[in-house]
Amino acid sequence: MVVFEIPTLLCECPGTGPDASSTYRYLLNFTYENETSEGAEVSDVAEAVLEELRDNSLVHHLAGTDFDMLTAQIYHVRKELYPSDASWDEMKAARDNIDYATINGNTEILSRKKTLSGGMSLLAIVLRPVGVARRSTALHAGDVVAHYQAYRESIAEAGRKRQAPSSGARARELLKTQKTSRTDAVYNYRPLYLAAPPITIYHPVFAKFLAMMAEPLDKIDFTRDELKRSWAFISGSSLYHSSEYSRVDAIREAFGDAVHKHVTTGTGLTYSSGTVKPDGAVVASQAEVGRFKPVSCITEVKNEVGMDGCDPLAQAECVYVAIYSSAEAKAFRATCCCPALLIGMAGPSIIVSGAVFTDQLIAQALTSYVYVIPRPVLGEYSPLARAMCEVARLFRALKACIEDLNKYYEKVAQNMKEATNPNLPRRSGRLAKSTLLPCLPPPVFIGPYFSEYRDSAGQEFTLQYVRRLAADFSSNAIYLAKARGPKKQEVDVVVKFTEKYGADAHRLAYKHGFAPELRFCDKVDSIGMRVVVMDYVNGYMATVPLAAATASSLRKAVETLHADDFVFGDLREPNIMIARDGNVKLIDFDWSGRVGEVRYPYDIALDEDPAEFLYGWHPEVHGGGLITKEHDTHMMERLVQQRKSR
Secondary structure, eight states, rough: EEEEEEEEEEEEEEETTTTTTTTEEEEEEEEEOOOSOOOOOOOHHHHHHHHHHHTTTTTTTTBBBBBGGGGEEOOOOSSSSSOOOOHHHHHHHHHHHHHHHHHHHEEEEOOOTOOOTOOEEEEEEEEEEEEESOOSSEEEEEEEHHHHHHHHHHHHHHHHTSEEEOHHHHHHHHHOOOOOOOOOOHHHHHHHTOOOGGGGGGGHHHHHHHHHHHGGGGGGOHHHHHHHHHHHHHHHHOOSSSSSHHHHHHHHHHHHHOOTTTTTTOEEEETTTTEEOOSSEEEEEEBBBBBBBOOEEEEEEEESSSGGGHHHHHHHHHHHHHHHSSSHHHHHHHSSSSOOOEEETTTEEEEEEEEESSSEEEEESSOOOOOOOOOSSSSSOOOHHHHHHHHHHHHHHHHHHHHHHHHHHHOOOOOOOHHHOOOOOOOOOOTTTTTSSSOSSOOOOOOOSSEEETTTTTOOEEEEEEEESTSTTTTEEEEEEEETTTTOOOOEEEEEEEEEHHHHHHHHHHHHSSSSEEEEEETTTTTTEEEEEEEOOOEEESSSOOOOOHHHHHHHHHHHHHHHHOOOOOOOOGGEEEETTSEEEEOOOOOEEEETTTOTTTTTOSSSOOTTTOOOOOTTTOTTTTTTTTHHHHHHHHHHHHHOOO
């Protein structure tokens, strides 16, 4: 294995390329490992550099950057930019003083097709054209919609070019497709940086499934038939089978009677891009539009764990991509998020996932692998009784949610037909709002289904989503929307979905002019999260060095919170907006709350390398630790002192 340590710089340059007016900023020392027997090409290294910056844009102070406009160039360093034994301060000083003349006189650019050899001293320069460096925060709805629709279709086009699911689900192929550089990557936390917003915000069926699976077994009255089918499924699953077909045959009747007759009925689904043959597919047969019938559930089975070289859930994900990327599915892609349940079975273990198609292909596990073989338990259940009840609960949840999805797709199809043929007779009645979405004309943006709220004055507002905010952070569930009230007034708002929120601290900051107005903040059961609606700040994100007035405003904002015994918690640049009047607006109160009560999340990203000091946390900060005023003050002084030091 050959390892390259590559200093990486950001170059702000004219659109024509670097020149004497260009400015340079050190980003990181990038490590590239070539594990293949063949030498790495320059293009591979350049792509890896951009992928690192895209995945960690906040760390490298590139939040809001339009990465489509960036290019990476790799240079061979003929003369070292600083001595090999230089101290950290000496290296930093050398990097800070790099300019166009330094680059031109000490390096040579490498062809993208050149093969690199070990021992080469390399430098990466990422070009960001001046004037197009950042995405606009203005609400140009027409441009946003056109770009969004085109981007989703580019995902579908890439999905149609994938290998067949049986091959695409193998590790060697997933190593190629599961990258942020692939538009058709499935955001399923594999690897962890392929994170997406919680799937529950896109359709209520997923939160319903989770709620049903969380119901205590001793609170559920199972019917005789439910327990009978559960026992039959466990009995068939517990056997060793000579083939996958034998295993499916052994469970088909019990599984089909309990959930849906087609849940383990293999069928071929043919599209212009190819045919897929999952081990089970529940089709919403009454929702056909054109030549496409939406699929609400996909099942893949492996005879035992590790057989056939792939995870059955990964194969079900590949089947989902093939189905909803097909040309035949375009009408549904334009109308909804294409929700589906995915079932993977490996031997006597079963797992359920949910999938949607938004501005990403998203799949998220809704259960862990449920091992249906009886096992020792504590309590009043025998091992077999416990297993039977767990399987019966799973089957009940699957049955109810598949029925909901089929009805949902029928309503979506009916609305599409009515939109194209207004003379069709309209169906009367509305579907239950607690389980199904109100089906409206095709939205301009396939976003969260939460579409109305009531403010503190009791006024009802509807939401029309425009686009995601901070989309460079793939897991962020933050959206720009237009809120329309009873008097037809329209307000630009930010809608955020989060596990917790410091609403009291936010309201205090707003009262003193240091936060946007908080219009709604409450737990929404059908989503399983808090929904936060606040005014959109027409301004820009704070960057160091802070202007003197900004530093003063920030200090007053923090002092205001501390005076009332609140802490903010996450005082970093992306959470500090500068309004047009120059005043600070704090926008992220997820960690905020009373002193002595609120704690840092366990998954907080800490400074792993003290020399890099990327986040600048107080040294006592750790996951699960209490958030203190001293920590806020430390972060504030870090921002202010960076201004002074420059």
